[in-house]
Amino acid sequence: MLEIRYVWEIPVRVTHWINALAIVVLSITGLFIGFPYLIAGVDGGFVMGWIRFIHFVAAYVLTASMLARIYWMFAGNHHASWRAFLPWRTAEGRRNFIKMLRYYTFTGKQISYEVGHNPVAAVAYAGIFVLLIIQIVGGFALYAQYNPGGMMAASTAWILTLIDSQWLRLIHHAIMWLLAGFFINHVYSAALMDIKERNGTLSSIFSGYRYIEPKDL
Amino acid sequence: MKNDLDPMNAGEIPEEILRKWEAKGISRRDFIKFCTTMTATLALPLTFVPQVAAALEDKRLPVIWVEYQSCSGDSEAFLRANQPTAAEIILDIISLEYAEVIMAAAGHQAEKSKWVAMEKYKGQYLLIVEGAIPTGENGAYCTIGGESAVESAKKLIKNAAATITVGTCASFGGLPAAAPNPTTAVGVRDLVPGATIVNLPGCPVNADNLTATLVHFLTFGKLPAVDVLGRPKFAYGKRIHDNCERRAHFDAGQYAESFDDAGHRQGHCLYKLGCKGPEAFHNCPTIRYNEGLSWPVMAGHGCIGCASPGFWDTMSPFYRRLPQVPGFGVEATADKIGLGLVGATAAAFAVHGVASAFRKGDAMESDKVKKEE
Numbered sequence: 001m002l003e004i005r006y007v008w009e010i011p012v013r014v015t016h017w018i019n020a021l022a023i024v025v026l027s028i029t030g031l032f033i034g035f036p037y038l039i040a041g042v043d044g045g046f047v048m049g050w051i052r053f054i055h056f057v058a059a060y061v062l063t064a065s066m067l068a069r070i071y072w073m074f075a076g077n078h079h080a081s082w083r084a085f086l087p088w089r090t091a092e093g094r095r096n097f098i099k100m101l102r103y104y105t106f107t108g109k110q111i112s113y114e115v116g117h118n119p120v121a122a123v124a125y126a127g128i129f130v131l132l133i134i135q136i137v138g139g140f141a142l143y144a145q146y147n148p149g150g151m152m153a154a155s156t157a158w159i160l161t162l163i164d165s166q167w168l169r170l171i172h173h174a175i176m177w178l179l180a181g182f183f184i185n186h187v188y189s190a191a192l193m194d195i196k197e198r199n200g201t202l203s204s205i206f207s208g209y210r211y212i213e214p215k216d217l
Numbered sequence: 218m219k220n221d222l223d224p225m226n227a228g229e230i231p232e233e234i235l236r237k238w239e240a241k242g243i244s245r246r247d248f249i250k251f252c253t254t255m256t257a258t259l260a261l262p263l264t265f266v267p268q269v270a271a272a273l274e275d276k277r278l279p280v281i282w283v284e285y286q287s288c289s290g291d292s293e294a295f296l297r298a299n300q301p302t303a304a305e306i307i308l309d310i311i312s313l314e315y316a317e318v319i320m321a322a323a324g325h326q327a328e329k330s331k332w333v334a335m336e337k338y339k340g341q342y343l344l345i346v347e348g349a350i351p352t353g354e355n356g357a358y359c360t361i362g363g364e365s366a367v368e369s370a371k372k373l374i375k376n377a378a379a380t381i382t383v384g385t386c387a388s389f390g391g392l393p394a395a396a397p398n399p400t401t402a403v404g405v406r407d408l409v410p411g412a413t414i415v416n417l418p419g420c421p422v423n424a425d426n427l428t429a430t431l432v433h434f435l436t437f438g439k440l441p442a443v444d445v446l447g448r449p450k451f452a453y454g455k456r457i458h459d460n461c462e463r464r465a466h467f468d469a470g471q472y473a474e475s476f477d478d479a480g481h482r483q484g485h486c487l488y489k490l491g492c493k494g495p496e497a498f499h500n501c502p503t504i505r506y507n508e509g510l511s512w513p514v515m516a517g518h519g520c521i522g523c524a525s526p527g528f529w530d531t532m533s534p535f536y537r538r539l540p541q542v543p544g545f546g547v548e549a550t551a552d553k554i555g556l557g558l559v560g561a562t563a564a565a566f567a568v569h570g571v572a573s574a575f576r577k578g579d580a581m582e583s584d585k586v587k588k589e590e
């Protein structure tokens with residue numbers, strides 16, 4: 001008998017959609033900051049001012065949401081745990097990872113049967129979390145430059161001793177493109193697995209529920 | 218009682234000091250202007266003006282100015298660009314014991330005067346270093362009178378009361394240290410870590426900042442407060458972008474797209490022409506160069522971040538906002554590579570999707586599927 005399992009708790013779903021929204025807003029505004037394609041007319045306006053303001057508001061939203069998600073990695077269920085992102089830790093996880101990889105590359109037909117993340121996706125998410133943390137820490141280091149005497153500058157100064165701010169900008173810029181690449185991959189894979197797994201993957205990130213046959217586990 | 222903070226009385230310079238300078242041929246007006254400019258440059262309240270004026274008494278502070286891998290641009294900036302009276306004042310209160318560009322002596326005679334001055338004013342003189350110091354091949358790339366710059370600089374720094382580096386080369390290695398740094402050039406702080414140094418980078422140093430640093434030393438007997446890179450906070454404590462006169466155009470989204478377009482003629486922001494003001498720290502927008510006449514962005518050219526460590530490598534290309542992506546061709550920008558990446562991902566998944574759609578027998582729970590009539 002199929003069971004309806006409650007997999008993604010509210011904090012996982014809420015932070016997922018806040019993150020997704022913030023990343024979209026940050027990427028659009030960031031792209032504009034990097035390459036301002038709108039030229040305000042003669043009388044101007046405050047185009048760049050607003051765009052940067054939105055970027056920084058979204059930056060704080062993303063930061064808060066990421067902090068909440070990291071807290072939930074320790075407080076939530078085992079699908080939300082930090083362990084769920086490191087399938088390579090166990091022999092079974094490694095096996096399932098290879099199974100999934102073979103499925104994706106058309107060298108195997110079997111999908112690994114999972115209640116939570118599929119192992120390949122889990123590794124990708126771990127990478128995304130790392131990229132987002134780099135983006136946040138680096139972003140605040142760049143942001144702090146408006147007030148070199150301030151607290152934010154003091155707490156991010158170590159970054160600028162490791163790397164010049166120009167390279168940091170380039171990295172900040174490059175990570176945006178990596179996130180864009182992930183976005184395509186992620187939405188495609190979610191749809192693909194929703195079709196193939198027949199377990200409600202896509203709707204699960206809205207509702208939290210997945211359809212699982214305990215016998216197949 | 219006289220209130221020190223009363224703005225009407227603040228900044229009053231005692232009559233006898235003014236008279237003394239007048240006797241030397243410096244008008245009251247020029248002297249007061251000099252003292253107030255210096256006080257303002259040092260970001261001190263105007264109540265300090267009398268203290269600054271009093272400190273400018275003829276102290277004859279011994280100064281040794283040496284050059285290594287330099288173009289003498291900093292000497293030039295100091296000696297020529299300054300207002301004649303400011304130069305007169307500062308040259309009147311310091312005693313320039315050795316300075317290659319302006320001294321009459323040459324050869325062994327000059328060398329001797331340097332070492333004599335060092336011995337005579339041991340622990341008291343101020344050392345000014347211009348130019349980077351090559352450490353490669355045991356310092357053979359720069360030798361003066363048979364002695365390497367490394368040896369000479371170490372000796373002079375060790376015996377000085379304090380060292381001021383002028384220009385980016387002396388501060389951080391600058392141009393000679395740019396990749397691939399063939400002579401292994403370094404700045405003073407890397408040559409003698411822990412020495413009492415204040416760095417005045419810039420290409421060239423801003424003469425007003427150098428004068429103000431000297432005035433600070435004379436007034437308070439110590440070097441000004443510095444940031445993590447050893448640069449005085451009064452001069453390098455703010456970002457160029459945050460004090461720039463074109464900043465309103467930046468916020469408005471009005472940018473010059475090329476050096477001859479309408480936006481450029483209207484004084485629009487130079488961000489898209491590669492201005493590095495958003496990552497450069499210097500007081501150029503407020504004190505400017507050449508007697509406050511102008512500075513690069515005012516003149517229509519983007520900032521190149523010349524006061525930053527390694528600017529030649531990290532701030533280039535000067536006409537692009539971001540550095541070149543390493544390992545890619547000259548014309549590749551981060552955006553072109555990024556767009557390529559995203560395009561390739563989309564294409565790959567489109568193909569993957571088509572292939573997956575035609576795949577049979579890989580779906581789960583097939584035994585549970587019931588077709589609706």
Ligand code: HEM
Pocket residue numbers: 012016019020021023024069079080116117118121125128183186187190201202203204205
């Ligand atoms: C930039 C935007 C996005 C990012 C960074 C992102 C990231 C993530 C992450 C990290 C997870 C793991 C959940 C967790 O444990 O926190 C996840 C799960 C999921 N996301 Fe997204 N997501 C984005 C956009 C989307 C969009 C637009 C969709 C829907 C079309 C979507 C659908 C899903 C689904 C269905 C899952 C659960 C899949 C599973 O792990 O089995 N995501 N996403």
Ligand code: HEM
Pocket residue numbers: 022023026027029030031033034035052055056059060062063132135136137138139140142143144169172173175176179495539
């Ligand atoms: C997913 C997250 C983010 C993305 C995709 C993103 C994207 C970008 C991009 C593309 C730029 C333009 C870079 C350039 O060409 O110079 C930029 C600039 C910037 N971002 Fe982000 N960003 C993100 C998060 C953050 C965060 C969390 C902060 C923290 C405050 C931040 C602060 C900044 C700052 C200060 C700038 C430079 C703005 C300026 O020069 O005026 N970003 N961002």
Ligand code: SF4
Pocket residue numbers: 457458459461462463464465467486487488492493494495514519520
């Ligand atoms: S010209 Fe340069 S420093 Fe000035 S506002 Fe534009 S980007 Fe900033």
